[in-house]
Amino acid sequence: MEKNLILQVKDLNIEFHDHLIPETVVYDFDLDLRVGEIVGLVGESGSGKSMSALAIAGLLSRKDMKKRGQILFDGVDILTCERNVLRKIQGNDIGIIFQEPMTSLNPLKKIGWQVEEALRIHTELSKEERYYRVIEMLRDVELEDAERIYHQYPHELSGGMRQRVMIAAAMICNPKILIADEPTTALDVTIQAQIVELLKRLNREKQTSILFISHDLSLVRQLCRRVMVMQGGYVVETGDTEEIFNHPREAYTQKLIAAIPKVVRKS
C-alpha cells in the first residue's frame, strides 16, 4: 500500500437479494483515499453512492445483500473481517454523518450522552475526562453554550445545530476518515455554507480524510479536490474537480453539469 493511502476500495460490488431477481446497485467501485484529502462522490438518487458509503462504514450487514471486492483500511478488509474487529474501527477510525440530522439522533437521549458514546466504547477515559472532551468538541464544531447543549435533547435544537452535533459525535475520537452522506441536503443554503466551511476547517486542522457524498455538483466543487461521478451503480468518471468541471469527458457528466443553472449576466 502506498504510504499516504488510508483507504483502498477495490472492485466493490453490492447486490440486493430481497426480490426474486437479484439487483446489483454498485458495480466495480474503486477508491483510493489519502490522508487529509477530501474526495467528492456525486450522483443522482439511485446511483449507488450512498450504498458505497455505507459499505465503507461497515454498515451494510443485511442478510439479503451480497458484497464482493475489498475495502482495505489499515490492512483490514472491512467487508470480510470479524464483527469485533470492525467495531473497533467504527466510530474510532471511521466516523459517518447522514442527511437527516433529526432522525439520525436518538430522540430519547441527551446530546452529551450521544456525543460521548464513541468515547465510552473506544477509550478508557473517566466520566469527567469524557465530559470535558465532549464540551471541547462541541465548541470545536462552533456550538455556543456547549454546557447547556450537553444536557439538551435533539428536538430542542435546530437542524443546523443537530448536524453540528452529529459531526461532533462522529469526530470525537479523532477518526482518520469522515464519511459525510449528503450532510447539507436537508439544510438551508446559509447553514449549508457554514457546515461546508466547518468540514473544511476540521479537515485542515485534524488532517481527517473526508468522503463527501452529494447530489450537488456545485457544492462538491467548493469542497473537494477530487471527485467521482456515479450513475446507475457505475463510477462513470473520476478525476480532478476543476478538470472535470471544465472538460467533462463522459456524456453523463456533461449532462449533469449542463443541468446546473448558470448565473451569468444576460445583458
Added chain:
Amino acid sequence: MKYAGKKLLTMFLTLFAVTLFVFLAFHVISGDPASSMLGTEATPARLEALREEMGLNDPVLVQYARWAGRFLTGDMGTSYSYRMPVSDMVTDKIPVTLTLTILAFFMMVLISIPLGIYTAKHAGGVIDRIIYIFNQIIMAFPPFFSGILITLLFGRIFKLFTPGGYISYEKNFWGFVGYLFFPALAIALPKAAMAVKLLRSSVIGEARLDYVRTAYSRGNRTNDVLYKHVLKNALIPVVTFLGMALTDMIAGSIIIEQVFSIPGLGRILLTSISNRDYPVVMAIIVCISLLVLVVNMIVDMIYGLIDPRISVE
C-alpha cells in the same frame, strides 16, 4: 410538572363527566327508586313521603351533587334487592378483583417483554415462527374458554387446584393468591400474546430508523444498540398498550370470576344487572371507572418520564 398537573386536571374532569353520565343515565332508566324500594307496600302517601325523604323531588343536578358527595364519604347508597348499604357489599370485593387483575398484569409483563425482545432479535428464525403461530392461536382464545380448559386440565386432570375451592384473603392470603394464579393466567395469556406481537413489531420498526444506524456507526455491539438505544423507543407504544390491557383486564376479570367462582366485583355486578339493582351497578361502575382513570393517568405519567418530547408539546 406542568404536564402532570394538566393530566391530573384532565383526569378529574373526565371523572366528573363519567360520573355525571352514569348518574343521569341511571336516573332516567331506573324509574322511581321509591316505588322500587317500597314494592308492594307502596301507597301514594308513603311514596311521596319517601320521595321527599330521599330528595327525589329536587333538581337532577342537586341530586347528583348529593350522590357524589355521599359517594366521596363512602356512602354508596342502599341496595334495592338486599336492603343493605352498597358499600358493605362492595368494599371487601374490591381487593379480590384488584389482586386478580394485578396478578394477571404482572404475568403478562413477565411473559411478554422477554419473549417480545427475543422474537424481535431472532425475527424470521424457527422459534420466532413457532411463537408467532402460538401467539395467533392464543389471541383467538376467548378468556373464559381458556379458563374452562385450564379448569379441565390443571384442576380436574392434574389436580393442581380445586375448581370452585376459593380461599378468602382474610383467612389465608397466600392460599388466596395461589387460587388466583390460574384465573390470572387465563386473563394474562391472550393479552401477553398481543403484547409480544406489538413489542416485536415495535422493536423491528425502530431498528430500521436512522439513529440505529448512527449507533452502529459508533462501534456499538448489537446488544448495546438494542438495550441502550432501541428498547426505550420501542417501549413507547407498548406502554400505551400495557395501560389499555390493564384496564381491559379489570373488565376481563368480571368474566373470569364467573368461570372460577371467585366472589369479586364481577359477581355482584352481574347479579345486580339481572336484578336491576341500580345503586349497586352504579357504585361498581364508578369504582371501576376510577380504577381505569387512575391507570390511564399513571400511563401518561410514565410517558412523560420516558419521552422528553412530551413535556414540551
Added chain:
Amino acid sequence: MTEQKDILTVSSLCVSFQDRSKGLFQKKNRIQVLKNVSFSMKEGEVLGLVGESGSGKSTLAKAILGLIPYEGKITQVSSYPQMIFQDPYGSLNPAKKVGWILEEPLRLKGGPDSAKRKERVREMLIRVGLDEKFADRYPNQLSGGQRQRVCIAGALMQEPRLLIADEPVSALDVTIQAQILELLERLHKEMGLSILFISHDLRVVYQMCDNVMIMKGGELVEQGTVEEVYFHHKNEYTGNLLQAAGIHI
C-alpha cells in the same frame, strides 16, 4: 415590451398565527408570519420568490390562494390561481388514477361530458410531455419527474392565468429538474402563463425568472429584476445568500 396590466397586486399583507404550543389557559401570543408585504406582478411575468425555510414564502402563497386568513389587500385579475407543490409524492391522490385526477378540475367546474373530459386529459398529458397511456396508471407507478408533470397538467386543466409554483423542482434530481424547468418555460411561452416561482435555489430562480423578491423573516428585504438583485444587491442578506450558494460576482 408593451406595458402590460397587473395580474396580481398585493399590498400591506399581514398574516399571523396563534401560538398553538401554549396550553388552554395560557395567554396566547400571535406570531407574525408575514409583515407588511407589498408587490405586484405583471401579466405574463415570471416572478421569483426566494427565502430560507421559515421565511414565510409558502405562507404568502397560501394567502394569495385564499387558503388562510390575512389582513391587507390582494387583488387578482384571474380568479382561479393554481398551484404546484414541492413534493410530487404528496400532491397526487394515491388512491386515484392519473386520468381521474386530471378530470377532477373539469368535473368540479361542471365541465363537459365524460368523453370530452377524457379527450382534454389526453391533450394535456401530451402537452406536458407524457404519453396518453399514463391516464390509466396510479401515481405510485410514476417517477418523481413524471408525477411533477402530472401535477403541472392538473394545475393547467382549468386554464388559470396565474400559476404558483412552490419549490417545484427541489425534490427532484438535477437532470430531471432541468427537464421540468424547461417544461415550465415552454408552457409560460406557449400559454402566456404568469408564474410566481417560489424557491430556495438562487441558481434556478436566475434561470427561470424575470424579477425576483428576497424574503427574510416575513418581510421582503429586496426586490427587482434578477440582474439588479444578483449583480447589484443592496441588502446584506441577499449578499449572504448569493455567497452561500457559491455565486460570486
Added chain:
Amino acid sequence: MKSGKKKNYNFIVGGTITGLMLIFIIIGFFYTPYDPNAMDPSAKFAGISLKHLMGCDNFGRDILSRVMKGAGTTLSVAAGTVFIGTFFGIILGAVTGYFGGILDEILMRVNDAIFAFPSILLALVFISLLGSGTYQVVIALGIAFIPSFARIVRSEFIKCKNMDYVKNARLQGAGHLRIMFVHILPNTFTVLLSAIMIGFNNAVLAEAGMSFLGIGVQPPQASLGRMLSEAQTYLFRAPNYAIFPGLVIILMVLGFSLLGDALKREE
C-alpha cells in the same frame, strides 16, 4: 411493484379458515342436521358418534346443529356491531379529523374518555340500561366500538388533510364533503380494513363473553358463549360440549386475525 419472494402464508391459511367457517355458518342458516332446539331425552350427553358428530348436550340437543346456529348468531352480532362502529366511527372521525378546532377538541375528549374504558364494561353499562337481548347486545357493543374506529379514521384524516393533493382539490374548487368522502376516504381503506378485521374479532369475543355471562343472546336461541357457560357445569362429564363451541370461536377469530395480518404486510 416487485412481487415479494415469499408466499403470503397468512393469507392462504387465514383465507382458508375464514372461507370454511363462512361455508359452515351459511349452511347453518338453511340446514342443520337436527332442530337445534329439539330435545331428545334419550340422547342426553350422547357422545361423539356418526349420528351426532359432536355429541349431545344435557337436554339431548344435537351440539353440531346448535354450534352451526350459534356461530351464525355470533357472526351476525359481530357484523352488526362492526357495521355500527365503522359507520358512525367514519362519520365522527372524518368530521373531527377534517375540520379540527373546538368541535374536534370536545368530541375527541369525550371519545378518548369512552375509549379508555374496556368495551365489555361499556357494553355492560348499556345492557343494564337497555336490558338484555340480541339487539341490545348489537347496539351496546356497536356504541362501545365507535370510539376506536373514530380514532383511527380521525388520525388518517389528519394525516391526509395536510397533504398537498387535498389543498389542490380545494384550489380546484372541490367542496368539503367531496374532499372528505371522495378524495380522502378511499385513502383510509387499507387502515380501515385491518381495523375492521381486528374489530370483528373483538366483537366475536365480546359477544361470546356477554352470552357466556347470560346477558347476551337469550335462550333458547343458540349461542356459542351461552353453550360454553352451560357446558361448564358438565365439564368433566361431557368435555366435548365445551370444546366444540370453543373451537369454533377460536377458528373464526384465528381466520380473521391471520387475514388481517396478511393485509398489513401487503402494504
